[in-house]
Amino acid sequence: MRNPMTRRAGFAGLAVASIVILAGCGTGGSTAEGPAALTELGDPEGAVSILAWPGYVEDGTNYPEYDWVSGFEEATGCMVTTKTYGTSDEAVSLMKTGDYDVVAASGDASLRMMVAGDVQPVNTDLVPSYAGIYDFLKNQSHNSLDGVAYGVPHGYGANLLQYNTEVFAEAPTSWSVVWEANSPYAGKITSYDSPIYIADAALYLMKTQPDLGITNPYALDETQFAAAVELLKVQRTNVGEYWSDYLAQAQSFTTGDSVVGTSWQVITNVLQGEGAPIEAVLPVEGSTGWSDTWMISATTEAPTCAYLWLEHMADPETNAMATGYFGEAPSSDAACSFREDCEAFHAGDAAYAAQLWYWTTPTAECLDGRTDAVCMDYPAWTQAWQEIKG
Amino acid sequence: MRLSMTSKIGLWVTTALTLAFIYVPILVVVLNSFSTSRTLSWPPPGFTTEWWGKALTNAGALSAISTSLIVAAASTVIALLLGTALSFALHRFSFFGKSTVNLLVVLPIALPGIVTGIALNNAFRTMLDMQLGWFTIIVAHATFCVVTVFNNVFARLRRVGTSLEEASSDLGAGIWTTFRLVTFPQIRSALFAGGLLSFALSFDEIIVTTFTAGSGVQTLPIFILDNMFRPNQAPIVAVVAVVMILIAIVPIYIAQRLTTTDNR
Amino acid sequence: MTTVSSSAPDRVGESPVRASLARRGSVFLYRHAKVRLALLLSAPLFWLGLVYIAALVALLITAFWTVDSFTGEIIIEWNITNITKVVGDALYHAVTLRTVGAALLVTAIDIVIALPIAFFMAKVASRGVQRALVIAILMPLWASYLVKAYAWRSILAQDGIIDWMFGPLGGSSPGYGFEGAVLTLAYLWLPFVILPIYTALERVPDSLLDASSDLGAKTGSTFRHIVLPLIVPGIIAGSIFSFSLTLGDYIAVKIVGGATQMLGTLVYSNVGVANNLPLAAAISLIPLAIIFVYLGAVRRTGALNNL
Numbered sequence: 023m024r025n026p027m028t029r030r031a032g033f034a035g036l037a038v039a040s041i042v043i044l045a046g047c048g049t050g051g052s053t054a055e056g057p058a059a060l061t062e063l064g065d066p067e068g069a070v071s072i073l074a075w076p077g078y079v080e081d082g083t084n085y086p087e088y089d090w091v092s093g094f095e096e097a098t099g100c101m102v103t104t105k106t107y108g109t110s111d112e113a114v115s116l117m118k119t120g121d122y123d124v125v126a127a128s129g130d131a132s133l134r135m136m137v138a139g140d141v142q143p144v145n146t147d148l149v150p151s152y153a154g155i156y157d158f159l160k161n162q163s164h165n166s167l168d169g170v171a172y173g174v175p176h177g178y179g180a181n182l183l184q185y186n187t188e189v190f191a192e193a194p195t196s197w198s199v200v201w202e203a204n205s206p207y208a209g210k211i212t213s214y215d216s217p218i219y220i221a222d223a224a225l226y227l228m229k230t231q232p233d234l235g236i237t238n239p240y241a242l243d244e245t246q247f248a249a250a251v252e253l254l255k256v257q258r259t260n261v262g263e264y265w266s267d268y269l270a271q272a273q274s275f276t277t278g279d280s281v282v283g284t285s286w287q288v289i290t291n292v293l294q295g296e297g298a299p300i301e302a303v304l305p306v307e308g309s310t311g312w313s314d315t316w317m318i319s320a321t322t323e324a325p326t327c328a329y330l331w332l333e334h335m336a337d338p339e340t341n342a343m344a345t346g347y348f349g350e351a352p353s354s355d356a357a358c359s360f361r362e363d364c365e366a367f368h369a370g371d372a373a374y375a376a377q378l379w380y381w382t383t384p385t386a387e388c389l390d391g392r393t394d395a396v397c398m399d400y401p402a403w404t405q406a407w408q409e410i411k412g
Numbered sequence: 413m414r415l416s417m418t419s420k421i422g423l424w425v426t427t428a429l430t431l432a433f434i435y436v437p438i439l440v441v442v443l444n445s446f447s448t449s450r451t452l453s454w455p456p457p458g459f460t461t462e463w464w465g466k467a468l469t470n471a472g473a474l475s476a477i478s479t480s481l482i483v484a485a486a487s488t489v490i491a492l493l494l495g496t497a498l499s500f501a502l503h504r505f506s507f508f509g510k511s512t513v514n515l516l517v518v519l520p521i522a523l524p525g526i527v528t529g530i531a532l533n534n535a536f537r538t539m540l541d542m543q544l545g546w547f548t549i550i551v552a553h554a555t556f557c558v559v560t561v562f563n564n565v566f567a568r569l570r571r572v573g574t575s576l577e578e579a580s581s582d583l584g585a586g587i588w589t590t591f592r593l594v595t596f597p598q599i600r601s602a603l604f605a606g607g608l609l610s611f612a613l614s615f616d617e618i619i620v621t622t623f624t625a626g627s628g629v630q631t632l633p634i635f636i637l638d639n640m641f642r643p644n645q646a647p648i649v650a651v652v653a654v655v656m657i658l659i660a661i662v663p664i665y666i667a668q669r670l671t672t673t674d675n676r
Numbered sequence: 677m678t679t680v681s682s683s684a685p686d687r688v689g690e691s692p693v694r695a696s697l698a699r700r701g702s703v704f705l706y707r708h709a710k711v712r713l714a715l716l717l718s719a720p721l722f723w724l725g726l727v728y729i730a731a732l733v734a735l736l737i738t739a740f741w742t743v744d745s746f747t748g749e750i751i752i753e754w755n756i757t758n759i760t761k762v763v764g765d766a767l768y769h770a771v772t773l774r775t776v777g778a779a780l781l782v783t784a785i786d787i788v789i790a791l792p793i794a795f796f797m798a799k800v801a802s803r804g805v806q807r808a809l810v811i812a813i814l815m816p817l818w819a820s821y822l823v824k825a826y827a828w829r830s831i832l833a834q835d836g837i838i839d840w841m842f843g844p845l846g847g848s849s850p851g852y853g854f855e856g857a858v859l860t861l862a863y864l865w866l867p868f869v870i871l872p873i874y875t876a877l878e879r880v881p882d883s884l885l886d887a888s889s890d891l892g893a894k895t896g897s898t899f900r901h902i903v904l905p906l907i908v909p910g911i912i913a914g915s916i917f918s919f920s921l922t923l924g925d926y927i928a929v930k931i932v933g934g935a936t937q938m939l940g941t942l943v944y945s946n947v948g949v950a951n952n953l954p955l956a957a958a959i960s961l962i963p964l965a966i967i968f969v970y971l972g973a974v975r976r977t978g979a980l981n982n983l
Contacts, residue, residue, distance in 0.1 A: 076638060083471040085645070215930075263852050263934045269451060269640045270829065270931060276453035277833035279852060296449055296457070401743070401952060408945060409767050411937045415800065419895045423800055426792040431812060433789070436837065437863065438816055440827040454830035454837070494720040501716035505709065513717070515971065516724050522916050522967055524924020526940045527735070527960045528728075530947050534738065534957075535731035555728050558720065567875075586702030612817050618927060619940075636822045637927075646826075653823040660818035661811065668807050 059145035059170075063326045069101045070327035073116055074126040075314075076106040077348050078176075088347050090340045098334075100327035117141070123322040124331050126176060129164040129382045132315050136172045141317040143170045148329050151336035154354040158372045164382065165315040173315035174332045175353045177345035179367070180311035180378050181214065181222065182302040184285035186275065197226045197305045199282055201257055208260040212274065212283030215264035217400070217407035218381055221310050222284065223250040223257075225379060229307040238390035239310065240382050247398040247406070254410045264411065275300055287367050288349025304368075308377030312350075438657070445650035452646050467651035476635030477652070483546070483631055484614040487553035491610045492603060494554070495561025503569040520556035528556065529623030536624065545629055552624040553617060557610035564606030565599055572598045601670040608667045612660075632656075736964075739957035758958035768942075772962050775939040778858050779922040785862040786869040786918045787911055794870050795903070798877035799885065810874070813867050821864060825928040828860040832932060852934035860932045861922050868921070869914035876910025877903070912974045919970065923963040939963055 072079050079102065082089030091102050105122065107113045113131045116122065117140045127135060135141045146152040152174055159165075159175035166172055185194055189207070200211050201223070213219055224239035227249055234246050242250060262280055265271040272289050274280040276298050290302040316335050318328045334340050336353065342360035345352040351367040358364035368374040382389065388397040398406075415423070440454075445463055447456035467473055498517060502510060520528055532552045536542045576598070580590040618633040625634060636649045704711070739758055742751050762768050797809045816824070829852070831837040838849035850856050880903055888898040926940030939962055946956035 083475070085466075085470070085472075258935065261935050266930065267640055269646050269826065272451035273453060273829055273833070274852070276449075276451060277830075277835060279834050292450060296451065296453065298453075404945065404952070408937065408942060411935060412767065412770060415895055420800065423792055423796045427796045427809070430789055430793045431809075433863070434813065434816055434866065437824050437827040437831060438819055440830050440837070441819060441823055444827070444830075452826065452830065454833055490723075494723055497716045498720040501713055501720075505713045505716075507713060511975070513721065515975070516729070517720075518916075518971070520724070520728055522920050522971055523732075524920050524940065524960075524963045524967070526924040526926060526943050527732075527964055528924075530943065530953070530956060530960065531728075531731040531735040533947075534735055534953060535727070539731075539734055551727060555724065558724070586699055588702055612814075616817065616821050618821060619924065633820055633822060636820050640822065640826065649820075649823055653819040656818045656820070657815055660815055664811050664814045668810055 059143040060148060060325050060329065061145060063148055063329055065326060066099050066330060067324035067327050068099055069103070070123045070324050070331055071103045071105070071121065072124045072126075072331065073105050073107060073113060073122040074124075075128075078126045078314075078344060079104045079106075080344070080347060088343065090334070090343050094331065094334045094340075098327065098330045100324070100330060102331075114138075114140075117319065120319065120321045123319050123324045123328045125317050125319065126314055127173070127317055128312060128314050129380050132164050132173065132317060133382070135317060136167050140320055141172055142320045142322075143167075144173055144318060144329075144332065146171050146174070149174055149333045149336055151333055151338065151341075151354070151356075154338065154356045155336060156354060156370055156372070156375075158375045159313065159353055162313070162380075164313065164380065165317075173317035174336050176314040176316055176335060176341070177348065177350040177352055178311060178313035178375070178378075178380070179286060179288075179350035180304060180374075181284050181309050182287060182290065183305050183309075184275065184283060184290055184300060184302040186278070186281040187299040187301050189281045193301060193303055194282070195303065195306055197222070197307050197309075198230075200260075200284070201226055201253060203256050203260075205260045207282055209262045210279065210281040211257070211260045212263050212265050212271065212280040212285075213257065213261050214284050215266040217403040218310070219284070220247075220250050220254065220403055220407065220410075221379065221381070221384075223253045225310060226307055227253060238388075239379050240384045241388040241390035241392065241397050242384070243388070243392075243395040243397055247402070251406050251410060258410055258412065286349065287351075291349070291363060291366055304374060304377060308379065311378035311380050313380045441650050441653050445647055445654050447647055447650075450646060452650065463647040463651050466645075467648040467655075470648060472630075472635060473632075473648065473652050476630050476632045477656075479630060480615050480632040483549050483553060483629075484611045486550045487557050487614045488607050488611045490550070490554035491557035491561045492607055495558045495606060495610075496565050496599075496603065498558070499562050499566035499569055503566055504574070517559050517562050521559045525617075525619035526623075528552070529620040532620065533623040544624060548624045549621060549629060549631070552620050553614040556617075556620065557614055560609040560613060561603070561606035564602040564609075568599050568602035601667075604670050605667050608663055611663075735957050736961065738954050739961060741954045743952050743954055758955050759961070761955070762958045762962065768959065768962070771937055771939055771942055774854070774936070775923060775963075776966065778854065778861065778938065779919045781858050782862045782865065782922045783869075783915045783918045785858070786866050787873075787915065789862075789866060790870040790873050790914065791911075794874040794877055795899075797874050798880075799882070813870055817867050822927065822931075824864060825860060825931045828856070828863065828928075828932050832856045832859070852932055854933070854936050857929050857933040857936055857938075860928050861925060862918070864928060865918040865921050868917035872910045872913040872917075873907060874910075876907040876913075880906050909977050912977055916970070916974070920963075920967055923966065 079091060080088045081091035081102070081104075091104075095101055105116065107116055113125060113127060114134050117125055117135055118138075125135070125141065127141075132141075155175055159178065161169065161171060165175060183194060183197060183200070185199070187193075189210075199205070199207070200213070205211060214222070220242075221239040224236055224242055224246065227234055227246070228236040228239060231249070234249055236242065236246050263270075263274055265274070265280075265283075268286075268289060271280075271285060272293055275285075275289075275293055276296070285302055287302065290300055293300040316332050318325065318332065322328050335344065338352075338354055338356035338358075339360050341352045341354060342357040345357070346361050346363065351369040352358060352361060352364065355370050358369055361369075364370070384398060384400050384403055386396055386399045388395055443456055444452045445467075446459050446461065447453075448458035448460045448462075449456055495517075498513070502514060529552075532548070532555075533544075536544060536548045542548060576594050577590050580594045581587075585593070616633060618637065621631055621633060622637075625631065630638070632652070636652065639645050639649050740754050740756065742753065742755060742757060793809075793813075797806050801809060829836075832849050832851060833839075834849070834851065836849055838847070842848070850859070884902055884906075885898060888902045889895070893901070924940050926938065926944045929936060929938050929941060939959065943956045943959050946952045946959065
């Protein structure tokens with residue numbers, strides 16, 4: 023599916039291919055030496071082709087007020103062609119064709135591309151706006167390799183606990199409301215419909231059952247994984263709906279078919295905008311979330327246009343428009359001066375961001391660095407998810 | 413048929429109820445297209461014509477509609493050619509494996525869309541190493557559209573028989589002349605009806621399309637699906653749906669007229 | 677179908693007509709039935725055989741392969757791991773039963789709704805009403821499937837249209853779940869069931885019905901003993917639509933099905949999310965087998981010509 027939102031499922035990682043690469047190359051990924059980063063920009067090449075999630079490159083075709091391509095084309099002379107993709111998997115295989123100069127990649131896809139050498143290191147000095155980007159987004163495991171930056175952060179967001187204020191007199195502070203076995207809200211709880219949601223259960227267990235020794239909700243050995251699955255099976259009896267699209271989720275909260283469950287800030291905002299009695303919190307346990315990165319192809323013939331595009335997307339005004347359109351936090355404080363809803367998205371709140379576990383692909387090699395254990399990989403997560411739903 | 417008064421009233425009432433069942437959801441769509449709720453919440457909190465204005469100037473919607481029209485037209489043309497040829501072959505000849513061919517035509521529509529979809533996706537991508545796009549969608553759609561044309565034309569051929577054609581060739585007309593002047597007029601409305609159904613089938617197909625469209629081509633159903641996931645624009649989709657129903661009246665009406673005229 | 681005409685004069689047999697290539701082709705074809713047949717069959721068979729059957733067979737073959745979870749590549753190594761998994765695993769049993777149950781329910785609901793309206797259209801209504809009704813039934817086909825499925829969310833919702841209409845009578849909406857999905861699917865496929873039944877009814881001669889009632893049969897028994905046997909192929913043709921469309925659906929189920937999982941959902945999540953084509957292929961053998969059994973059973977009724 024090619025939706026800006028369902029893609030979150032894609033985020034999760036679909037791809038078995040990553041496992042290979044990760045496992046095959048070892049933790050260091052030392053074999054992945056792409057070309058060296060550019061040292062200075064040349065003349066714009068006249069064209070740039072971009073691979074991105076739907077909603078990331080809007081030229082006004084869909085909604086005239088959302089256009090951050092035309093201005094770029096006029097200013098730089100780089101004509102933009104766009105291809106959208108539906109899953110991280112698709113992105114990875116499309117990047118291998120070498121047809122694209124720039125890609126907007128999510129956590130799992132970006133890692134695979136870096137390790138496989140499909141994208142090149144980025145000289146952040148050539149991206150003036152990079153300096154303004156939140157530090158907590160820079161040099162993360164999904165956008166850098168051995169301390170070398172491979173891209174420019176785009177936007178991020180969290181999976182929140184959303185609830186109906188008419189049902190909850192007091193705001194819930196813990197995810198426990200969706201995990202309790204004998205929930206008073208049985209049949210009106212909603213959960214995100216993707217195998218990656220298992221990480222939400224793992225995160226809850228990480229905080230509430232320290233005996234299990236979970237240190238990263240994406241690195242679960244057999245026992246830990248079984249505990250998470252067990253928790254989800256208990257929850258299954260209370261779930262009224264597994265949601266995966268924005269509209270359905272918003273609808274069931276307005277009609278009262280759902281009263282509590284995992285959601286996104288953008289959905290909460292829309293519901294509040296319509297006067298629905300809905301609030302969302304980041305519970306004490308923290309949460310899962312996502313973070314995306316703009317990257318440049320290793321084989322690009324238009325490096326200057328590519329860098330100009332990265333700068334364009336990091337530019338506070340463009341970044342504000344693009345992330346605002348999609349419904350996520352922007353990458354810099356400066357962008358917030360062009361958006362009025364930054365506070366709602368907790369943009370720039372490092373403490374808030376620190377509580378987020380960004381989606382990434384679970385692999386057999388434990389992501390938390392354990393070498394004495396074998397972790398459950400993504401195919402196992404998928405299989406388990408189907409069994410949980412029954 | 414002569415019916416007792418009670419049976420007649422009963423039939424009128426059930427028919428009215430069935431129509432209500434069919435049109436209540438359509439009414440919901442119409443109301444949603446004027447709703448102030450961006451998430452199509454029910455009941456609509458207010459009335460606005462904002463979406464109609466936005467939808468009618470929405471470049472994405474317009475280009476998706478034209479994509480769908482092109483795909484539906486192309487696959488209908490292919491289906492017309494293949495379906496007509498097949499129905500002639502099956503009606504005029506008896507040959508070994510005839511019933512298998514008959515089953516073969518029905519298969520693409522009888523098998524669940526998801527099976528057809530992944531089978532074609534797998535064939536295009538891994539077997540033929542093709543890029544998914546216009547060509548693959550049209551091929552896929554034509555495959556399951558053949559059956560609608562086949563059934564209409566085959567049924568018509570059975571009804572009209574071959575006596576007129578025999579007369580024509582006895583009078584010295586060649587195969588082409590006979591086809592043009594005798595056979596074609598006889599099956600014309602069946603072609604139209606089959607073509608219309610095939611067009612509608614292709615126009616609204618989403619499951620097979622999802623698997624054969626890749627990400628380059630956006631048909632209307634895919635545009636709609638995408639928009640259901642875009643913040644704030646869901647009512648535009650309702651407008652598009654209402655417009656499509658209104659536009660569809662014309663071809664359906666023509667098909668109806670053609671068929672009834674033929675039957676007289 | 678067109679043939680280039682040639683200016684070269686030629687005579688064919690005793691015909692005084694000035695013959696052209698087209699003429700010669702026509703005569704040739706007239707005399708050679710097998711060539712005519714071959715010409716007619718070659719394109720469709722090429723298309724359906726090479727494009728469709730080859731694709732299906734290829735899909736079935738992948739079911740016997742596996743995905744290497746290490747490389748993500750499909751390993752071409754014959755084994756029946758996927759098949760045994762699908763046949764042996766309780767998950768697939770439960771989902772298969774649920775899906776077939778839904779397909780049967782949807783089909784039954786559709787036939788029950790379709791019979792009276794189709795009968796009314798074909799045998800009772802005046803020409804004008806008949807025409808209007810056919811248009812009325814065809815028109816919703818053009819309102820996107822997705823839009824209609826979302827409309828059903830409003831209908832099934834708490835305090836939605838069902839609650840509003842039947843609440844005073846003590847009824848309430850089944851909400852999002854299995855029942856909601858069955859209702860929605862029955863709605864979506866209804867026109868596909870009404871049309872073949874209507875066509876079949878139109879072919880039943882009025883004289884037959886009149887004769888039956890002249891001989892004293894009540895409306896009910898005329899319908900049961902005269903009409904029903906004649907339109908069975910039409911009913912079956914309609915049922916093929918509703919049955920197979922339900923068997924393969926995953927989008928409407930996702931929209932109104934709450935937490936319900938069907939075969940389509942499983943296939944989709946394996947191929948679309950997990951990238952495990954071999955397992956998806958193995959799962960899709962289930963609906964494939966069910967449909968083949970069904971088609972095999974109905975083949976003799978002539979229903980295949982009534983779709």
